Amino acid sequence: LQQLDMESNGKHVTLDGKAVRVESGPVVWGEPGTNGQHAFYQLIHQGTDIIPCDFLIAAEPQEHLGNHHRMLTANCLAQSEALMKGKTLEEATAELEAKGMDAKSVKALAPHKVFEGNRPSNTILYQKLDPFALGRLIALYEHKVFVQGVIWNINSYDQWGVELGKVLAVEIEPSLATGKLAAGKDASTRGLVNHWRKLRE
Numbered sequence: 677l678q679q680l681d682m683e684s685n686g687k688h689v690t691l692d693g694k695a696v697r698v699e700s701g702p703v704v705w706g707e708p709g710t711n712g713q714h715a716f717y718q719l720i721h722q723g724t725d726i727i728p729c730d731f732l733i734a735a736e737p738q739e740h741l742g743n744h745h746r747m748l749t750a751n752c753l754a755q756s757e758a759l760m761k762g763k764t765l766e767e768a769t770a771e772l773e774a775k776g777m778d779a780k781s782v783k784a785l786a787p788h789k790v791f792e793g794n795r796p797s798n799t800i801l802y803q804k805l806d807p808f809a810l811g812r813l814i815a816l817y818e819h820k821v822f823v824q825g826v827i828w829n830i831n832s833y834d835q836w837g838v839e840l841g842k843v844l845a846v847e848i849e850p851s852l853a854t855g856k857l858a859a860g861k862d863a864s865t866r867g868l869v870n871h872w873r874k875l876r877e
Contacts (some may be wrong), residue, residue: 677815678704684821684832691829702728709748721791723756728796730754733812736804743788752799762793 707715707774720727733752737745763771768789772782800816802809851857851869867872 677706677814680814680817681821683835683838685830685839686826687828687830687832689830691831696828698828700824700830709753710748713751717755720795726795729759729796729798731799732802733799733810734802751777756797756799758791759792759795759797760793762791762795763789765790767793784797 681704682701687700688696690696691733704780706712718728731752765786767784769782772786822834852872855873857866857869
């Protein structure tokens with residue numbers, strides 16, 4: 677999905693070579709289960725950017741480990757609800773007061789427990805992650821990428837953005853062995869090559 681979305685729609689010019697006037701192609705990342713909770717969920721819930729997200733969850737797990745899958749499902753649905761509803765300052769204040777916290781501490785901590793809510797997310801439920809379900813998910817995301825490309829008037833099916841790095845890598849690779857760089861090579865790359873070679877000694 678990362679390649680599908682970012683490589684397809686990470687473009688800065690339209691089909692006719694003009695500058696794209698909107699943000700094209702989101703950064704796509706993710707983690708299974710609750711792995712992302714102490715990584716990027718904080719950013720999604722309380723960060724200054726609005727980051728739309730998708731939750732994908734099967735009703736039936738691949739492995740049956742007691743109530744593990746039910747707990748993961750509850751967490752998934754809770755994240756979706758939290759993004760939608762958030763928590764007001766009044767709710768955060770009442771929650772802290774109910775725990776017996778003094779007024780000064782409540783006033784200091786409550787703003788940090790506020791969630792704006794109204795953060796966009798999709799929760800996609802399916803029976804089980806099997807080849808059929810995976811194919812349907814890929815088709816869904818392929819269609820999304822295609823439609824975005826049409827709306828933004830960009831070519832979702834070229835990948836010139838990766839070409840420059842490949843060309844430069846071919847130029848740089850021999851210098852890692854010899855230490856000899858082209859005369860016009862920039863000081864930053866020259867310094868990095870030299871430092872890399874010293875670290876290898």
